[in-house]
Amino acid sequence: MIPYWLLTILHYASVTAAVVILVVVGWHYARPRSKNSKD
Amino acid sequence: MFGTDRWPEYAALLAYLIALMWIGIRSAREVRTSVDYTLAGRQIPWIVVLATTAATMVGGGASVGSVANVYRFGIAAAFVTCAWGLQLIFTGLFLAPHLRRLNLITVGDYFELRFGELARRLAVLNCLIFLIGAVVAQMVAIGSILEAVLETNYYILGVMIGGAVVIFYSTIGGIRAVIKTDVLQFVILVGGLAVASAWLVIRQGGFEVIAEGIAGSSDPVTRNPNPFSLTSDRWPGIRVTTMFFAFFLGEMLVPPYAVRCFIARDSRAAKWGVAGSGIFLLLFHPIAIFALGVAARGDDNIRTEINTKFEEQHQKLVTAQTTPKTDKDHQNDKALREKASQEAARFTFPLLMRKAFPPVFAGVMIAALIAAVMSSADSCLSSLATVVMEDIYRPHIEPGASDKRLLMVAKSTTLVTGIAAIICALIYRDIVEILEFIYDFWAPTMVVPFVVGILWYKPSRVYAVVTSMLGGMIATIVWKFVLKSPYQFSPALFGFLVAVLVFFLFLPVTRHWQLTSMFRPHNPNPEQP
Numbered sequence: 001m002i003p004y005w006l007l008t009i010l011h012y013a014s015v016t017a018a019v020v021i022l023v024v025v026g027w028h029y030a031r032p033r034s035k036n037s038k039d
Numbered sequence: 040m041f042g043t044d045r046w047p048e049y050a051a052l053l054a055y056l057i058a059l060m061w062i063g064i065r066s067a068r069e070v071r072t073s074v075d076y077t078l079a080g081r082q083i084p085w086i087v088v089l090a091t092t093a094a095t096m097v098g099g100g101a102s103v104g105s106v107a108n109v110y111r112f113g114i115a116a117a118f119v120t121c122a123w124g125l126q127l128i129f130t131g132l133f134l135a136p137h138l139r140r141l142n143l144i145t146v147g148d149y150f151e152l153r154f155g156e157l158a159r160r161l162a163v164l165n166c167l168i169f170l171i172g173a174v175v176a177q178m179v180a181i182g183s184i185l186e187a188v189l190e191t192n193y194y195i196l197g198v199m200i201g202g203a204v205v206i207f208y209s210t211i212g213g214i215r216a217v218i219k220t221d222v223l224q225f226v227i228l229v230g231g232l233a234v235a236s237a238w239l240v241i242r243q244g245g246f247e248v249i250a251e252g253i254a255g256s257s258d259p260v261t262r263n264p265n266p267f268s269l270t271s272d273r274w275p276g277i278r279v280t281t282m283f284f285a286f287f288l289g290e291m292l293v294p295p296y297a298v299r300c301f302i303a304r305d306s307r308a309a310k311w312g313v314a315g316s317g318i319f320l321l322l323f324h325p326i327a328i329f330a331l332g333v334a335a336r337g338d339d340n341i342r343t344e345i346n347t348k349f350e351e352q353h354q355k356l357v358t359a360q361t362t363p364k365t366d367k368d369h370q371n372d373k374a375l376r377e378k379a380s381q382e383a384a385r386f387t388f389p390l391l392m393r394k395a396f397p398p399v400f401a402g403v404m405i406a407a408l409i410a411a412v413m414s415s416a417d418s419c420l421s422s423l424a425t426v427v428m429e430d431i432y433r434p435h436i437e438p439g440a441s442d443k444r445l446l447m448v449a450k451s452t453t454l455v456t457g458i459a460a461i462i463c464a465l466i467y468r469d470i471v472e473i474l475e476f477i478y479d480f481w482a483p484t485m486v487v488p489f490v491v492g493i494l495w496y497k498p499s500r501v502y503a504v505v506t507s508m509l510g511g512m513i514a515t516i517v518w519k520f521v522l523k524s525p526y527q528f529s530p531a532l533f534g535f536l537v538a539v540l541v542f543f544l545f546l547p548v549t550r551h552w553q554l555t556s557m558f559r560p561h562n563p564n565p566e567q568p
Contacts, residue, residue: 001268002114004247010326011240017322018233021089022226028086029222 048188048393051402055227055409056204059220063208066216073445076213077425078144083218083302088312091221091418092299093320096123096290097228098173098415099180100474101324102408106391107384109332110345113266115274117329122286124321130292131314136306137493138297146297146485147430153492154501157557161508163430165484166294170423172477173293174456177416178202178464179473184412187389188405198464205413206457209420210450214302217417224410229323231407236327239334239395249337258342260349260380266333278527285529289478291486294422295415334395335387344390349383381471420460424452479519483511483534487542501558502549503542511538 070076083091101120108116143149146166151159178198185197208216243249250267257264263271270276290296296313303309335341356375392404428449433440440448467473487507491500515534524530554560 001265004245004250004267007246007267007326007329011236011246011330014323014326015233015237017319018229018327021319021323022230024086025090025222025226028084 045398047398048402048405051399051406052188052409055406056200058223059204059208059413062219062223063212063216066208066212066219069215070211070213070446073428073442073449074144075215076446076449077421077428078298079214079218079302081142081302082304083308083312084304085308085310085312085315087218087222088299088303088308089315089319090225091218091414092127092296092313092316094221094225094228094410094414095295095299095418096127096316096320096415097324097411099177099184099412099470102228102232102328102411103180103184103385103388104471104474105328106331106335106388107381109266109329110335110387111260111262111380111384112271112274113263113268113333114329115263115269115271115279117325117332118269119279119282119286120325120328121321122283123290124317124319124324126287126291127296127317127320128314129317130296130300131310131312131317134292134489134493135300135303135309135313138292138300139303139306139309143301145425145429146292146294147426149297149492150488152561153496154488154504155554155556155558155560158488158501158505158508159430161484161505161512162488163426165481166422166426166430169293169477169481170419170426171456171460172473173295173419174416174423174460175463175467176470176473176477177412177419178460179468179470180412181205181409181416182464183385183468183470184389184405184408187386188393194468195465198461201409201413202416202457202461202464205416205420206454206461209417209457210453213424213449213453214298214421217421218302220417221414224414227403227407227410228414231404231410232327232331233323235392235396235404235407236330236334239338239391240330242395243334243337246333249333252337253333258346258349259376260345260383261336262380266336275527281527281529281532284535285478285482285531288482288486288535289531291482292489293481294426295418298418298422298425331388331391335391338391338395340394341387341390344394345383345386348386349379352382353379355379420453420457423456424449427452427456479515479530479534480512482531483515483538484508486535487511487538491542498554498560499550500546501554501560502552503546505558506545506549507538507542510541511535514538 074080101123105116105120138149141149141152143152147159147163150162178201181201182194182198185201186194189197208220240246240249243252246267253266255264262273270279299313300309303312335345353376356379360375388408389405392408393401396404428445432448433445437444488504491504511534514537515530518524518533519530
């Protein structure tokens, strides 16, 4: 049986990880880039 | 035909499908050569590799299937999915950089390079089994989700609409379209799952309140009275452990992931793209699907709907039964109820998305669900085109084929296999059986060669590796089909353990044997591939 407080912390961590990764992906596409870049 | 009060859901879904096709059309302009079509010019940065790998990983099984399993069996079903993240971390850190440096196009190339022609043929056979099964399974998942969304018996329509969109952008844009749509799908999927899991748990007052609400309740679909307990009568420790290892090994370097290593800009991008997706999924996916599964159990409306689905499915199965009544009727009905509860649980995720959110947001959530499945289907279709072009057409049918010709073969393969997968999905709908079948055969045959070839390679080990591939395959067939998987021990893990045993048994015997043509590596020098 996993303690509820641990599950709650893991859940917060998972949502935080999602926000961080979405910001990083967004930054990759939003940043200024050279004309030759195709990604 | 469709309820007018639900137009925001349909509008969100339609907008999403149109966006995917638009990406496909735009990507088609960038495809000039077969390498563009299959490997995107090997110019993909790590963060895009991360997004496309994670989107591919989270398909129908990891979303709809896992939430259904959490609903039925509790936290153990979420725990075993940690294996997927760990597998990607291992692959990224230890295998992906080596694979990228070899400048390969297919998994078959790697097997020929290290272990010769026979190993290549076995590997290509495994790739085809895996990819065809995976494409069909994802098409079934697309149809099931759209059927649940449309709330009527529109499975056929769902498969055809969803399948047609995936085939369209995959065929015209190749891997470039797949990668771009994967990034869009990743954003929608991660954003959708994160918001949905947080919203539902907070709305119900947190995990402790949910647990108190569930305590003591029982219904015909759920199989674990306490979803917060890791083991239960139906999922004992041995089952959880073997499933964990089966999940860890079952998808290791399957073609869609191997391609993510090949398309990376360099070995560093391959390493951190693949390992990064594993780290992210390990942090994000198990707890998100657990939150969704228990939130569904804590919601009386969802439970009532799922129980209604169970009664419908059970009735359907009883009616469809054509065999005459026998003494085994009771046992037979138990099996039918089990099957009906599996079918009903599959509606958990779509129902949760539809019932627990306001209409417009529900539309976005449903798009996230479709995104999960489509991003896996398109990757498998793309990999299948590459395998047919590079492993079958170029070496065996037209060795001197021009690049234009190869590009046409790849596009035709995507189109034809996509249509064939839709037809198969219309005939055979059991996604769990399809996925179990393909996972059971991958690990026993393919994992030992990958690990030995990258971390412990010598040409003198070729015979032992090829024998282990055959041994693993035969052991899996015997365990799965002849012995019917006794002791709830996964065939994938059993076959893999036999493959490891065969490798070490044959290693001392075969190390001095002369390599014949079928076993001669393309380049036996591991230092200069």
